[in-house]
Amino acid sequence: MPAYRLTVNGRVLNVDSWDPEQPLLYVLRNSLGLHGPKFGCGLGQCGTCTVLVDGRATRSCITPVRQAVGRAITTIEGLGSPDQPTPVQSAFIADQAAQCGYCTNGMVMAATALLRTTPHPTLEQVKSSLVGNLCRCGTHTRILSAVMKAAGGQTK
Amino acid sequence: MSRQSAPSRRDLLRAAGALVVSFSWTGSKPATAQGPAQAAPDLDAFLAIHPDGSVTIATSKVDPGTGLTAAYRQIAAEELGIPVERFTVVQGDTAATPNHGGTGGSTGVPRGGADIRRAAATARQALLEMAAGQLKRPAAELTIVGGEVRPAGGGSGVTLAALIGGRKFNLKVNPNAPLKPASSYTVVGKPVPRTDVPGKATGRHVFVHDHAIEGLRHGRVIRPPVVGARLVSVDESSVRTIPGVRVVRVANFLGVVAMDEWAAICAARELKAVWGEANAGYATADLERTMGSAEVVREQTPVNRGDATAALGAAQTLSASYYWPFHAHASLAPSCAVADVKEEGTTVWSSTQDTYGLRNLIARTFTIPPEKIRVVYMDGSGSYGSNGAYDAAADAVLLSRGVGAPVRVQWMRADEHAWDPKGPAQLLRMRGALNADGSIAAWESTTTGPAGPQWTDTLLGPTAAGISTPQVRNGGAPVVHNLDPPYAIPNLRVTSRLLKDTPLRTSNLRAPGKIATVFAVESFTDEMAAAAGMDPVEFRRRSLSDPRAIAVLERAANMIDWQPRRGVRTGDRTGRGIAYMRYKNAENYVAMAMEVAVDRGSGKITVRRIACAHDCGLIINPDGLRNQVEGNILHTLSRVLHEEVTFQDSHVTSADWASYPILRFPDVPAVQVALIDHPDQPHYGAGEAACAPVAAALANAVFDATGVRLRSVPFTPTRVKAALA
Numbered sequence: 001m002p003a004y005r006l007t008v009n010g011r012v013l014n015v016d017s018w019d020p021e022q023p024l025l026y027v028l029r030n031s032l033g034l035h036g037p038k039f040g041c042g043l044g045q046c047g048t049c050t051v052l053v054d055g056r057a058t059r060s061c062i063t064p065v066r067q068a069v070g071r072a073i074t075t076i077e078g079l080g081s082p083d084q085p086t087p088v089q090s091a092f093i094a095d096q097a098a099q100c101g102y103c104t105n106g107m108v109m110a111a112t113a114l115l116r117t118t119p120h121p122t123l124e125q126v127k128s129s130l131v132g133n134l135c136r137c138g139t140h141t142r143i144l145s146a147v148m149k150a151a152g153g154q155t156k
Numbered sequence: 157m158s159r160q161s162a163p164s165r166r167d168l169l170r171a172a173g174a175l176v177v178s179f180s181w182t183g184s185k186p187a188t189a190q191g192p193a194q195a196a197p198d199l200d201a202f203l204a205i206h207p208d209g210s211v212t213i214a215t216s217k218v219d220p221g222t223g224l225t226a227a228y229r230q231i232a233a234e235e236l237g238i239p240v241e242r243f244t245v246v247q248g249d250t251a252a253t254p255n256h257g258g259t260g261g262s263t264g265v266p267r268g269g270a271d272i273r274r275a276a277a278t279a280r281q282a283l284l285e286m287a288a289g290q291l292k293r294p295a296a297e298l299t300i301v302g303g304e305v306r307p308a309g310g311g312s313g314v315t316l317a318a319l320i321g322g323r324k325f326n327l328k329v330n331p332n333a334p335l336k337p338a339s340s341y342t343v344v345g346k347p348v349p350r351t352d353v354p355g356k357a358t359g360r361h362v363f364v365h366d367h368a369i370e371g372l373r374h375g376r377v378i379r380p381p382v383v384g385a386r387l388v389s390v391d392e393s394s395v396r397t398i399p400g401v402r403v404v405r406v407a408n409f410l411g412v413v414a415m416d417e418w419a420a421i422c423a424a425r426e427l428k429a430v431w432g433e434a435n436a437g438y439a440t441a442d443l444e445r446t447m448g449s450a451e452v453v454r455e456q457t458p459v460n461r462g463d464a465t466a467a468l469g470a471a472q473t474l475s476a477s478y479y480w481p482f483h484a485h486a487s488l489a490p491s492c493a494v495a496d497v498k499e500e501g502t503t504v505w506s507s508t509q510d511t512y513g514l515r516n517l518i519a520r521t522f523t524i525p526p527e528k529i530r531v532v533y534m535d536g537s538g539s540y541g542s543n544g545a546y547d548a549a550a551d552a553v554l555l556s557r558g559v560g561a562p563v564r565v566q567w568m569r570a571d572e573h574a575w576d577p578k579g580p581a582q583l584l585r586m587r588g589a590l591n592a593d594g595s596i597a598a599w600e601s602t603t604t605g606p607a608g609p610q611w612t613d614t615l616l617g618p619t620a621a622g623i624s625t626p627q628v629r630n631g632g633a634p635v636v637h638n639l640d641p642p643y644a645i646p647n648l649r650v651t652s653r654l655l656k657d658t659p660l661r662t663s664n665l666r667a668p669g670k671i672a673t674v675f676a677v678e679s680f681t682d683e684m685a686a687a688a689g690m691d692p693v694e695f696r697r698r699s700l701s702d703p704r705a706i707a708v709l710e711r712a713a714n715m716i717d718w719q720p721r722r723g724v725r726t727g728d729r730t731g732r733g734i735a736y737m738r739y740k741n742a743e744n745y746v747a748m749a750m751e752v753a754v755d756r757g758s759g760k761i762t763v764r765r766i767a768c769a770h771d772c773g774l775i776i777n778p779d780g781l782r783n784q785v786e787g788n789i790l791h792t793l794s795r796v797l798h799e800e801v802t803f804q805d806s807h808v809t810s811a812d813w814a815s816y817p818i819l820r821f822p823d824v825p826a827v828q829v830a831l832i833d834h835p836d837q838p839h840y841g842a843g844e845a846a847c848a849p850v851a852a853a854l855a856n857a858v859f860d861a862t863g864v865r866l867r868s869v870p871f872t873p874t875r876v877k878a879a880l881a
Contacts, residue, residue: 018399022418030417035366036359040488041569042421045813048488076359085358092357096349096779099787100221101356102488102537108357130821134813136488137221137538138790140824142783 004065008032009078017065024068025049025060028075036076036105040134047106047133051075057113076105079112088112091150092143099137106133111147120151196328199282201254202275203232207321209303211238214246214253217268218509218533219352222843223780224264226350228272230776234343235276235336236283237300238316244351248511248533258510260541260664262743262841265776269839277333279325286319338774338835345835347779352535364507364534365492365566372494374417375555375563376424377617378410379575383806386432387620394428403427404558409621411551413559421568440802443659444479444868447583447604453656454607458636462647467598471589474687476680478586479868480672480851482801483579484816485665489537490572491544495552496562501528506549507536514549521615521624522553540791542663544576551617573816574808575616578801579665580605580658582635584676594688596699598647601639603673606658614661635669637740638848641677643699659806667844670739671792671851672869678735678852679867682859691720692856696736704834708747708769709736711830715767716749721860729754730764733856735849744845745771745832748789748853750825754861759877761858763793763825768846770829773837781842785829788846794819796851800870 001016008028015031023042028034028051040048042061049061052074080086085093088111098104107130114121114129121129126147135143204212213232219225225245233240246252248259256271257263280300287305288295291314299308306313315321338344355361380387387408395401395412401423404411412423494505502524508514511531519526531549539545544567552565567575587600618624634652641648685695693713700706716732731754736747751765770785798817802810810816855866864879 017418018416019418019422026418026421029366033368034359035362038363038489039365039566040490041813043569043812045569046488080358082354082358082360085354089357093349093354096353096783098221098353098356099783100488100535100538101352101361102363104356105359108359124822127821127824134488134818134820136486136540136791136818138787138792138794138819139783140790140819140821141786141827144821144824 004069006068006073007071008034008073009075015065020066021064023061024051024063024065024073027065028060034075034077038102038105040102045134046103047110048103050106050109050133052109052113055113055116057110076108079108086112088115088147088150091146095142095146095149097139097142097146099139103133103135107135107143111150114147115151123148196331197254197256199275199278199327199329200324202272202329203279205279205316205320207317209238209315209317209321210242210244211236212244212246213272215268215272216248216253216255216257216512217259217264218248218511219245220507220509220535220538221352222264222784223350223777224259224268226348226780227265227269227776230343230346230348231269231273232276234341235273235280236316237280238303240343240348242303248508249530250511250515251530251532255512258513260509262843262845264843265839265841269776273335274331274333275329277335278327278330281330281333282325282327283316283319287314290314290319341835344774344776345778345833348777350780362534363489364494364505364536365489367494367505367534367564369494369496369562371561373413373415373559373561373563374420375411375413375552375565376420376568377551377565377571378412378424378427378429379571379616380408380431380434381807382431382434385434388430388432391428395423395426398423398426402559404555406554406558406621406623409554409617411555411558413555413563417566424568439804440800443581444583447581447655451656452604452653454634454654455651456634456636457649457651459640459648459650462598464598464600464647464649467647468587468589468600471597473587473589474683475585475587476683476865476867478584478672478676478679480582480584480675481799481869482581482660483665483795483799484573484801484810485540485543485576485579486799486816486818487537487539487543487572487576490567490569491548491576492536492564492566493545493549493552494562494564495549495556497553497556501530502553503530503532504549504553505532505534506545507534507539508545508549509539509542514546517546517615518549518553521550521618540666541579541668542577544572547575547616550615554617554621569813570811574811577661577663579668580662582669582672584672586676586680588680588684590684590688594690594695596641596643596645596684599641599645600649601673601677602651602653603635603639603669603676604653604655605635605669606662607634607654607656635673638670638673638677638737640741641681642705642736642738642741643681643696644701645699659803660801660808666791667847670844670848671795674735674737674848675851675855675869678737678849679855679865682733682852682856683865689722691722692734693718694720704745704771705736705738707832708745708771709734711769711832712747712749712767715769715828715830716751716765718749729756729861731857731859731861733853733858733860735852735856737848739840739845739848743772743840744842746846746849748846748849750853750857752854752857752861754858754876754880756862756880759873759875759880761797761854761871761876763823763854765826765828766793767828768830769832770842770846771832771834772840772842772845773834774839775831775833776839778831778833781831782829784842785831785846786827788844789827789850790819790824792847792850793854796854796869796871797823798870798872
């Protein structure tokens with residue numbers, strides 16, 4: 001079975017995949033036990049599977065594993081932890097910006113990518129950057145508030 | 157894994173070990189809190205105080221991110237005088253939690269919370285009496301503070317851990333145990349943070365979708381192209397190049413299992429199967445037109461006072477019809493379950509909202525004794541009712557049984573959108589008449605909706621496998637709540653009609669029936685106000701007498717900067733609308749106001765602001781409550797603006813997020829929620845009520861902005877543009 005050399009959360013790993021087209025999502029979840037990225041649609045429509053590839057928010061459910069070789073992959077596990085959350089994660093916790101929490105991975109990853117390129121976004125910029133991330137519980141206003149706070153800005 | 161986020165199996169069982177609920181593969185039935193003939197439940201089934209002073213609450217209710225467990229921790233901490241941080245909650249495990257009902261209908265806090273409070277109060281009384289012996293003081297002179305029983309007037313005490321830690325109470329819950337007065341609450345009413353959020357924000361929270369056990373296989377199910385189609389033949393050679401695939405076929409049930417998840421996905425996609433014809437059903441476009449004349453199987457009149465028919469015949473009447481479409485639960489996580497079927501016992505991990513109900517359903521369906529089935533709740537994404545979780549659990553049992561190994565079944569996106577049981581469509585007709593002074597003289601409401609068998613009687617997998625025969629018992633509950641306006645009306649007649657057939661399976665979806673009934677009733681109230689030439693707020697207020705109703709109405713109006721208006725405005729493309737209802741006419745008081753702008757060119761509605769005044773009685777956790785209310789509002793706004801299940805011949809064609817769009821961030825309005833606390837009043841649940849007035853508030857705002865009345869959901873730009881033309 002072909003092996004692929006991946007850099008995930010700073011570690012270089014070899015993973016096997018019988019199919020070079022296997023989406024990165026399943027490699028992360030099943031081969032590496034990184035369950036932070038979620039399966040939501042497999043179509044690149046909802047954002048629950050988002051990881052950072054070379055710093056860019058990327059849909060791992062439609063990214064073939066072969067395309068991930070030689071790139072720096074960061075999953076939510078590679079950001080902070082419950083004891084040492086990143087500012088974005090910390091703001092989500094402080095604002096209780098989750099209900100079921102299934103979309104939260106995508107929200108945190110998309111917001112993290114945004115704030116790396118745009119440290120002080122307007123509320124409209126945050127809304128635009130999250131246009132492809134779906135939330136079904138209706139937690140949108142808290143998510144927006146958390147991202148704005150993480151950026152040191154105001155929601156209004 | 158984070159302890160804060162979700163207990164591991166080991167933690168959970170260690171905690172459960174201190175509880176008396178017994179479970180064995182071989183014999184006696186599990187002891188549950190819901191004994192025969194309402195016997196008082198065992199206190200130890202609900203509460204265990206450990207030697208380290210920590211406390212486990214066990215409950216059959218589950219918390220898929222609603223904050224229910226935070227509320228339970230607060231309620232128990234309040235009664236017991238133990239810091240809330242020391243409480244953990246074990247939820248929905250038929251081997252470890254008492255059965256005091258499933259989770260739904262916003263009953264988690266009012267009923268489940270009352271159970272927890274009574275258990276904690278019973279424990280408090282027992283602990284005071286135990287300490288009385290040790291401290292040689294009358295129990296009445298003692299109090300519990302910080303996990304210690306002490307003389308109320310000062311002096312040394314004894315810790316609860318020393319009194320009971322690790323041991324059982326051996327008591328029944330005393331329904332009359334004295335409760336703390338609400339005026340003395342210090343934990344209830346505070347915004348105690350949820351314990352699941354840190355894990356969710358850092359990717360450590362474990363969902364059923366993440367559950368991995370030794371030897372786990374991945375399963376996928378292949379559904380027919382049309383509901384009820386016969387499986388004619390399967391060509392297994394079509395998946396021979398995909399590694400390690402096993403095909404499982406039981407009559408018309410077809411699935412694949414593989415060690416590798418991607419292999420299972422590819423196999424499900426590639427497997428060649430020939431399906432036969434199936435019955436032709438309805439098309440979506442016909443439904444709104446045909447529902448009113450379809451065969452009715454049951455009709456009831458829950459409210460009939462005065463003589464509405466005569467009064468409507470005598471006066472000049474207004475009438476209007478409203479339509480609510482089929483909606484999908486559209487859970488962000490497609491349904492998933494893990495099953496491990498063994499001779500000695502079957503274990504199912506599921507995000508069901510009712511683990512005991514699922515256990516009994518699996519027992520009945522697969523003819524397995526219930527005591528040989530254990531169902532363990534694990535979080536899925538929000539389900540907002542009964543999504544595909546039950547079906548996925550049955551699929552997992554079928555596949556695990558088929559391959560003799562544990563199997564995780566993960567539905568794909570199209571499976572969830574197409575095959576979850578749907579929130580049913582409703583057609584509503586309103587008639588009304590005004591008195592000369594503008595008060596309502598008479599009103600008639602009728603709702604018509606499909607019924608058909610309960611989704612639990614038509615589990616997809618077992619039905620296809622020929623294991624269970626769908627029982628047509630018309631389980632669909634008739635919609636009766638909130639069809640009667642909350643206003644003083646002397647002549648009122650309310651009729652609920654259930655149709656014999658349904659084009660799609662139905663189940664409960666958040667605030668079932670009541671969003672549509674309030675949409676019709678509160679839109680029509682606005683139509684009556686316009687006909688009377690009166691301001692919509694004033695029109696409502698003068699027909700209300702309950703001060704709590706008037707309070708929320710006025711609060712919402714103030715929050716949206718309501719400007720009184722008379723009748724139909726010319727429409728300057730921005731407008732404000734309001735709606736009020738009392739949930740089930742017996743619970744939460746909610747008023748909602750919206751400010752919108754309507755683009756006449758595109759038909760797009762922009763919701764700028766939403767203001768909601770919400771009174772659910774005693775507030776347990778204001779932040780959790782606010783989160784739920786905000787969620788109710790935005791979830792329902794999505795349903796009203798965007799959502800409609802489309803289908804052709806009972807085959808759902810809106811099977812992904814492109815064909816079934818939902819609310820996205822750029823369209824999220826500012827949401828302002830005012831919580832009105834009544835510590836002296838009973839606490840109602842808050843998982844649904846604020847959904848109910850959303851559609852009407854929006855329709856009324858659009859009317860104010862344009863002079864045009866929207867009576868069919870969803871309010872898509874195409875429809876709005878057509879209505880404005």
